[in-house]
Amino acid sequence: MGQLPDMRVTPTGRASTHTGLDYFGPMTVKIGRRQEKRYGALFTCMTVRAIHIELASDLTTTSALMALRRFIARRGCPKTIWSDNATTFRGADRELTQAVRAIDRDELTRFSSPRQIEWRFIAPVAPHMGGCWERMVRAVKTALKATLNTRIPREDTLTTLLAEAEAIVNGRPLTYVPLDHNDDLPLTPNDFLMPMTDRTGMTATSGTFNDGDLLRRSWRESQRLADLLWKRWVKEYLPTLTRREKWYQSSTPLAEGDIVVIADSQSPRNLWPRGRVVKTYPGRDGQVRVADVQTGHGLYQRPVTKLCRLDVRPTQD
Structure with missing residues (x-):
């Protein structure tokens, strides 16, 4: 993975x-x-x-x-x-x-x-x-x-x-829902789409301001609130994405020249086409997840999850 x-x-x-x-x-x-x-x-x-x-x-x-x-x-x-x-x-x-x-x-x-x-x-x-x-x-x-x-x-x-x-x-929560009502509410996608919908505690004024001050204050509040939301996103939501709960062991990547069978859910297994890998597309981690396969009916691009590698090597001409 x-x-x-x-x-x-x-x-x-x-x-x-x-x-x-x-x-x-x-x-x-x-x-x-x-x-x-x-x-x-x-x-x-x-x-x-x-x-x-x-x-x-x-x-x-x-x-x-x-x-x-x-x-x-x-x-x-x-x-x-x-x-x-x-x-x-x-x-x-x-x-x-x-x-x-x-x-x-x-x-x-x-x-x-x-x-x-x-x-x-x-x-x-x-x-x-x-x-x-x-x-x-x-x-x-x-x-x-x-x-x-x-x-x-x-x-x-x-x-x-x-x-x-x-x-x-x-409106679904992205982070864990707190049990204590005094804790911050969980982050939701709406917090990033409509960050100023809940302005509880922000309506009270502490002085006299002109229109320029109100505009600057509103802009600074919105920017500060956006920064806080993204900081919470980094601290609370991002760590949940980095967990890897499956596929810990890596496999040998496909290589050019490998003989494979293309898994096709639309046809019986005994009719799955067989071909040779002619080009691979490795990712940044070196794992190949997409490959071009040359068959008797043409060239197909398929993910490796649809390719069954055979334990044979092509004969040399």
């Missing part, structure tokens, strides 16, 4: 600086007498794990860009966006998988380049590499089950329910 990327463990000063994107659905809505499908676009902050949900009318590239523009308008422009590989987008619904394949990766890149957004895709057929946002999708679905009473809601009702589910997930 490798180290977490820097964007997960480095204070950024603003939530959603590094963002993960995923889709979920479809969800059926009632419009007049007809029924239509809608999808949820979930943006999650890679650092403080806050989420933002946008309702997408379809899974075209234009709809994805509109959802991204609304997210930027409300949460600010991110520096990095991570998402599943667009050519092999995974979803519980086959229609969702097929529809997202039509999203144009080049169009997303053209949109993000002038805004200095780095769009990065995880390896194909590797949903575990996107666990940061996959877990948030599950949390949203759990919250929707608790709030969705009607089977087929109207579109405005679904939009409201998604906003309420977003508030529920962003």
Whole structure:
């Protein structure tokens, strides 16, 4: 198990600086007498794990860009966006998988380049590499089950329910909940999204100030509060991310020339393709987690969790 990327463990000063994107659905809505499908676009902050949900009318590239523009308008422009590989987008619904394949990766890149957004895709057929946002999708679905009473809601009702589910997930504690009521409350993602919502004890004044003093004081208070939140994040939340509870023992990394069998859940085991590793992508710790495999049907890029190495060596020509 490798180290977490820097964007997960480095204070950024603003939530959603590094963002993960995923889709979920479809969800059926009632419009007049007809029924239509809608999808949820979930943006999650890679650092403080806050989420933002946008309702997408379809899974075209234009709809994805509109959802991204609304997210930027409300949460600010991110520096990095991570998402599943667009050519092999995974979803519980086959229609969702097929529809997202039509999203144009080049169009997303053209949109993000002038805004200095780095769009990065995880390896194909590797949903575990996107666990940061996959877990948030599950949390949203759990919250929707608790709030969705009607089977087929109207579109405005679904939009409201998604906003309420977003508030529920962003209100979850990131750190341990204290037993003593005198201790500080646990950190939540909402503390970083709305740091000045609770101003208890800050309303009392101790003198006469003009407008300039009030502005400077408010700005200094907000900056000081943000610093305190990030200090608590470093002391209380960050140590919980650095624990490694599994995969203590390292294995021999894949090397070029290894003969492997590609695990394919869509076909029987006796029909899994066999190939040769032609290129590896080692991480900073030297472990290989993604490799290119040449088979009789073409070149495939797969994570090592889907590659079964055979205890044979290729014959020399």
